[in-house]
Amino acid sequence: MGWFTESGYWLSRLVFLRALAAVYAIAFLAAALQFRALIGEHGMLPVPRFVRRVPFRRSPSLFHWAYSDRLFACVAWGGAVLSAAVVAGAADAMPLWASMLMWAAMWALYLSIVNVGQTWYGFGWESLLLETGTLAVFLGNAHTAPPVPVLWLLRWLLFRLEFGAGLIKMRGDRCWRDLTCLYYHHGTQPMPGPLSWFFHHLPRPLHRVETAANHVAQLGLPVLLFTPQPIASWAAGFMIVTQLWLVASGNFAWLNWLTIVIAFSVVDGVRAADVLGLPKPPVLAAPPGWYEGLVLAATAGVLALSWWPARNLVTRGQIMNYSFNRLHLVNAYGAFGSITRVRTEVAVEGTSDTGITPETVWREYGFKGKPGPLGRLPRQWAPYHLRLDWLMWFAALSPGYAEPWFLAFVARLLAGDRATLKLLRHNPFPGEPPAHVRARLYRYRFTSWRQLRDTGQWWERTLVREYLPPVDLDSAARLVQP
Incomplete structure (x- = not known):
């Protein structure tokens, strides 16, 4: 033929x-x-x-x-x-x-x-x-x-x-x-x-x-x-x-x-x-x-x-x-049938304090790809796929996207799970795992040219609300779906 x-x-x-x-x-x-x-x-x-x-x-x-x-x-x-x-x-x-x-x-x-x-x-x-x-x-x-x-x-x-x-x-x-x-x-x-x-x-x-x-x-x-x-x-x-x-x-x-x-x-x-x-x-x-x-x-x-x-x-x-x-x-196939006008990000934080007070110091976990520290320029990762970072973006859009996995993620942070920590850029608790973990929702915006020149920051953020109240390992484990 x-x-x-x-x-x-x-x-x-x-x-x-x-x-x-x-x-x-x-x-x-x-x-x-x-x-x-x-x-x-x-x-x-x-x-x-x-x-x-x-x-x-x-x-x-x-x-x-x-x-x-x-x-x-x-x-x-x-x-x-x-x-x-x-x-x-x-x-x-x-x-x-x-x-x-x-x-x-x-x-x-x-x-x-x-x-x-x-x-x-x-x-x-x-x-x-x-x-x-x-x-x-x-x-x-x-x-x-x-x-x-x-x-x-x-x-x-x-x-x-x-x-x-x-x-x-x-x-x-x-x-x-x-x-x-x-x-x-x-x-x-x-x-x-x-x-x-x-x-x-x-x-x-x-x-x-x-x-x-x-x-x-x-x-x-x-x-x-x-x-x-x-x-x-x-x-x-x-x-x-x-x-x-x-x-x-x-x-x-x-x-x-x-x-x-x-x-x-x-x-x-x-x-x-x-x-x-x-x-x-x-x-x-x-x-x-x-x-x-x-x-x-x-x-x-x-x-x-x-x-x-x-x-x-x-x-x-x-x-x-x-x-x-x-x-x-x-x-x-298809992509972005709708566009998000406001960027929200879930920040995950931990503390070594066994009792939560207004003076408790919280330290934030760092992710490899998703926005976090305001002065950190986003990195190039594609074509490599950071699956956790992508799902964190969806979790910020709606807690419904986080239901199958987010509490399990928190529980593994509280347990100091090595495999989970390898997915992160920065672990603020290198010695032993935190006693409590919480999550907060922030609105992120790119800074202006003037703000970048004056502060060196690529992002600015404002607190929207609490995303997950402080939980310890026992309470997180009970909440995780069997």
């Missing part, structure tokens, strides 16, 4: 697959370094308790057959090593069938983690990584030219990702329609980066240009992905530029980077190779029949499963970041 492959996309596939493997490696690394405190045997939301309540058919995962922290660590670190090997070119050095098995193994291992990750893994970019990883299984390696059906499925994925995000904005918060959302967003986004303060202080007319450019990138350009080259490449290129702008302005784990990776699959490899002065692709043999059959079967499956996300795009009740099946194969 001469139409089945297109050797001109050899460079696009090479960049796409190596970069996707790098994202996989980061995801597995984040899981390996954070799981014990979050979902380990003695974590805030333990996997053993979850798999006792939820059957395999609702959350397919190898951990339904057996779970231990050692096994989870083997899965996470094994996935990281496998991903790193693919980045180094191992999949291209193997036969086609072995390469496909490597990609399938990465997908299965990460699916096993996501499906028992509960609240900690409830982010749209988890499903995006799994769906993209599924398509990578069928994209082939250096032994065969890229299959055209899978290249089109990647465009369909990028279309849903961007167009869904654009529609949810236009159907949601009014500020997207009047171009004022970015008056607030750089200062209220979940985890600001080192340049977010400067983006926040851009002139308001430029904020309106930012918002309008976002609408063009998410509502106009996705349609051009299905046009002939070089138009599709130019559309993908502009999407990459807008995603790099988002990378510079905040920390969104690997969402922006993975979007960039998918967009690279659209770029015409022949033209790109000419620009870069690279050699022509080698002449490749026709793909084996069994491979063509698998690709066509996978394509038919994706098209069948696309009914639900396609219908979601055209309905007024559009939902975002939703998986219509437990394997996260074809999903609905």
Whole structure:
């Protein structure tokens, strides 16, 4: 079947697959370094308790057959090593069938983690990584030219990702329609980066240009992905530029980077190779029949499963970041349908005093990514994902987001749990755990240029209310859900 492959996309596939493997490696690394405190045997939301309540058919995962922290660590670190090997070119050095098995193994291992990750893994970019990883299984390696059906499925994925995000904005918060959302967003986004303060202080007319450019990138350009080259490449290129702008302005784990990776699959490899002065692709043999059959079967499956996300795009009740099946194969995407105008942060404090008085001295715990000390410039963490810091942002929006895990987090601080303390930047009680812990809700604002010059502080904050009254270990343990 001469139409089945297109050797001109050899460079696009090479960049796409190596970069996707790098994202996989980061995801597995984040899981390996954070799981014990979050979902380990003695974590805030333990996997053993979850798999006792939820059957395999609702959350397919190898951990339904057996779970231990050692096994989870083997899965996470094994996935990281496998991903790193693919980045180094191992999949291209193997036969086609072995390469496909490597990609399938990465997908299965990460699916096993996501499906028992509960609240900690409830982010749209988890499903995006799994769906993209599924398509990578069928994209082939250096032994065969890229299959055209899978290249089109990647465009369909990028279309849903961007167009869904654009529609949810236009159907949601009014500020997207009047171009004022970015008056607030750089200062209220979940985890600001080192340049977010400067983006926040851009002139308001430029904020309106930012918002309008976002609408063009998410509502106009996705349609051009299905046009002939070089138009599709130019559309993908502009999407990459807008995603790099988002990378510079905040920390969104690997969402922006993975979007960039998918967009690279659209770029015409022949033209790109000419620009870069690279050699022509080698002449490749026709793909084996069994491979063509698998690709066509996978394509038919994706098209069948696309009914639900396609219908979601055209309905007024559009939902975002939703998986219509437990394997996260074809999903609905979207982000920031509404924008927070006011930034609130939960500050967690402890004291060694056994009796609480007005003179009690409270010392604040420091988090790695979320705002805390007023003079500390936000750090760049993306594409690495700080799961606790992200959930703390949601907890500040509403205590309902904190119900499954926050009291368990406090109880582990009171117990001096080492795995939990490793998730933090600063532990004010290095000797022994505090006697009491409390939480307070503050309103945070970026300082002005003058305030920064006079005080050296990037933030100012005012107390809103008490978030959690002082608790000791016994009372916290009683309040934690069994």
